[in-house]
Amino acid sequence: MNIICHQKELSQAIGVVQKAVSSKTTMPILKGILVETAHNRLKLTGNDLELGIETIIDSQVIRDGSVVIDSRLFGEIVRKLPDSYIEIDCDEKNNVVIKCEHSEFKIMGYSQTEYPQLPDVDDNFNYEINAHCLKNMIRQTVFAISQDETKPLLMGELIEIDGADISIVALDGYRLAIKKAGIENNIGNINVIVPGKTLSEINRIVSGEEKNIKMAFTQKHALFSIENTRIITRLLEGEFINYKQIIPKESRIKVTVNTKNLQNSIERASLLAREGKNNLIKFSITDGLMIITSNSEVGNVYEELPINLEGGNIEIAFNSRYMLEALKVMECDSIVMNFDTNLSPCTINPQEDTGYTYMILPVRISAGN
Amino acid sequence: MNIICHQKELSQAIGVVQKAVSSKTTMPILKGILVETAHNRLKLTGNDLELGIETIIDSQVIRDGSVVIDSRLFGEIVRKLPDSYIEIDCDEKNNVVIKCEHSEFKIMGYSQTEYPQLPDVDDNFNYEINAHCLKNMIRQTVFAISQDETKPLLMGELIEIDGADISIVALDGYRLAIKKAGIENNIGNINVIVPGKTLSEINRIVSGEEKNIKMAFTQKHALFSIENTRIITRLLEGEFINYKQIIPKESRIKVTVNTKNLQNSIERASLLAREGKNNLIKFSITDGLMIITSNSEVGNVYEELPINLEGGNIEIAFNSRYMLEALKVMECDSIVMNFDTNLSPCTINPQEDTGYTYMILPVRISAGN
Numbered sequence: 001m002n003i004i005c006h007q008k009e010l011s012q013a014i015g016v017v018q019k020a021v022s023s024k025t026t027m028p029i030l031k032g033i034l035v036e037t038a039h040n041r042l043k044l045t046g047n048d049l050e051l052g053i054e055t056i057i058d059s060q061v062i063r064d065g066s067v068v069i070d071s072r073l074f075g076e077i078v079r080k081l082p083d084s085y086i087e088i089d090c091d092e093k094n095n096v097v098i099k100c101e102h103s104e105f106k107i108m109g110y111s112q113t114e115y116p117q118l119p120d121v122d123d124n125f126n127y128e129i130n131a132h133c134l135k136n137m138i139r140q141t142v143f144a145i146s147q148d149e150t151k152p153l154l155m156g157e158l159i160e161i162d163g164a165d166i167s168i169v170a171l172d173g174y175r176l177a178i179k180k181a182g183i184e185n186n187i188g189n190i191n192v193i194v195p196g197k198t199l200s201e202i203n204r205i206v207s208g209e210e211k212n213i214k215m216a217f218t219q220k221h222a223l224f225s226i227e228n229t230r231i232i233t234r235l236l237e238g239e240f241i242n243y244k245q246i247i248p249k250e251s252r253i254k255v256t257v258n259t260k261n262l263q264n265s266i267e268r269a270s271l272l273a274r275e276g277k278n279n280l281i282k283f284s285i286t287d288g289l290m291i292i293t294s295n296s297e298v299g300n301v302y303e304e305l306p307i308n309l310e311g312g313n314i315e316i317a318f319n320s321r322y323m324l325e326a327l328k329v330m331e332c333d334s335i336v337m338n339f340d341t342n343l344s345p346c347t348i349n350p351q352e353d354t355g356y357t358y359m360i361l362p363v364r365i366s367a368g369n
Numbered sequence: 370m371n372i373i374c375h376q377k378e379l380s381q382a383i384g385v386v387q388k389a390v391s392s393k394t395t396m397p398i399l400k401g402i403l404v405e406t407a408h409n410r411l412k413l414t415g416n417d418l419e420l421g422i423e424t425i426i427d428s429q430v431i432r433d434g435s436v437v438i439d440s441r442l443f444g445e446i447v448r449k450l451p452d453s454y455i456e457i458d459c460d461e462k463n464n465v466v467i468k469c470e471h472s473e474f475k476i477m478g479y480s481q482t483e484y485p486q487l488p489d490v491d492d493n494f495n496y497e498i499n500a501h502c503l504k505n506m507i508r509q510t511v512f513a514i515s516q517d518e519t520k521p522l523l524m525g526e527l528i529e530i531d532g533a534d535i536s537i538v539a540l541d542g543y544r545l546a547i548k549k550a551g552i553e554n555n556i557g558n559i560n561v562i563v564p565g566k567t568l569s570e571i572n573r574i575v576s577g578e579e580k581n582i583k584m585a586f587t588q589k590h591a592l593f594s595i596e597n598t599r600i601i602t603r604l605l606e607g608e609f610i611n612y613k614q615i616i617p618k619e620s621r622i623k624v625t626v627n628t629k630n631l632q633n634s635i636e637r638a639s640l641l642a643r644e645g646k647n648n649l650i651k652f653s654i655t656d657g658l659m660i661i662t663s664n665s666e667v668g669n670v671y672e673e674l675p676i677n678l679e680g681g682n683i684e685i686a687f688n689s690r691y692m693l694e695a696l697k698v699m700e701c702d703s704i705v706m707n708f709d710t711n712l713s714p715c716t717i718n719p720q721e722d723t724g725y726t727y728m729i730l731p732v733r734i735s736a737g738n
Contacts, residue, residue, distance in 0.1 A: 080636050
């Protein structure tokens, strides 16, 4: 292989495919990036067997070929080279020479033959969604997936396409996040569980300035295609929890409150809450006023917030972390919190409907708290 | 105690004194910040028994008093409070109430009586130096102190005031950094060793926009006074190495090279050097050309740089880290490297004299390298 490409583009492309390269792998070849010529351009691939990412950049191809290069070293070398043209030359023994201006690196590569192929997903694309919209859907939900490896299905998010609606759902047994949006759908409905790690990486790769992301699904895989980058992921197999059943349909009490003020108050209350057990903060909601308190061995805190209340008073307690994580992604000036009893879940929506719903289970307040 | 002060100023002051609060201490009281009224203002003090920092801010004093408050918690609470006025009230049992707008914290403080006093250093100040200048002197030398606790004196820097010259010197047995500047001196000469940690903290506290820093010395302590902040440090006791003896007076070979280009080349060469032993990089200097190479198991690198050479050719090797750390603080377009033999130290100066000298010992090149 012998190619010439530009340092900036190559460095950026390495950064993208590195997100699918695991440093902890039992197959040493997977610590590498597959570099190969493809139709007079250069294709880079990273693959950890669950997630695969390939991206294509412009290059001048002098001689076709391929080689696998250690991902970390390759990334660091290219990042440190000057903003100029880079020549990569590789002989049949996988000796790689990287030249740029007055620098020359000689390193050992590996043969492509040992590198596992990405699964084949037909790219007669089924669905297309606005990049910024998908990025947002991920950002507003992915923090709510479970970190518990004994519940592998909950470490993924449900993607549900039903007619012209797309929903992304994450839940971990304590809270649930759903974001809905519209999608063009001439094909049919879909119900798949995508690993949370894949969605987090898509969120990082998508800048939001791209136009559309194309999505295709097979029985076992999903393909997300963003400009010159293809992200192929294994799906999680199993039946996702019937989340619609969990969300309360009605609520007795509606509280409207400024999002940022509530976030600031809870952040302060958390300073003491985290010293105690459960990150426990208590809400006391009465006409026009929300009082947030938290007690721990080191002291206690009292916060007052003006609210708009419909329905009766309530005293209820939550894990402050679960509240804060949602408030941070809410993207609206005011939210509406819906309560029923202090043992039933609270649902939170932006005051103006953005298709986002967050649900959180309260913590039972014992006499000791 | 009962005072009112401004959140921004208090938060900033806590950040300053926290640099002298150790989280690892056998005396729990030292995890606190001493908060006390002083002449109608508020004084905060942090003290780890080696380094003490006190700073004074404006405040409205309603009732004089003092209390010690846990540093981490106090800092976090004040940082999270709104940009407004904060009232701190403390009763005789050291119960602290912190109020700001609609927030109220109650935490337990500790009595000042247990808090060790800072050493008394007379502030009839002896010396005065431009803040930006001192900051720079520290930045250009402090990285070269030893990290080896068996050589405690080398973990400090020599501050030498001799007539109208001030020098700061750091060395660790492999390299040496000296920065000289001018100082007004109507008092006398000084020769003290200040802990590197103290100087690093001064470097962090000084923004460079302050005007002057005042310095005073006693037998065992030094005091640096910067606007409303006083930094008091223990001195290291002993005799510093006679560094002047070590620096070569003459050199056979002079190389002038662009600082940034050399730094970039060495950074690239380091990528492979660090895979091997010693971070070893080799310089081959001939007329008009410096070639930098490095070999390791994973490959090798070759870098070419244009230079201006006076004197003969030389082949010499260095630990790349010791080279890079100096190049990063050099602050000049071109440097002059002075060599004699490949076993004798190399000295490096900015091409235009800024009072800075760096000296580095070469690594012996064996046949195996």
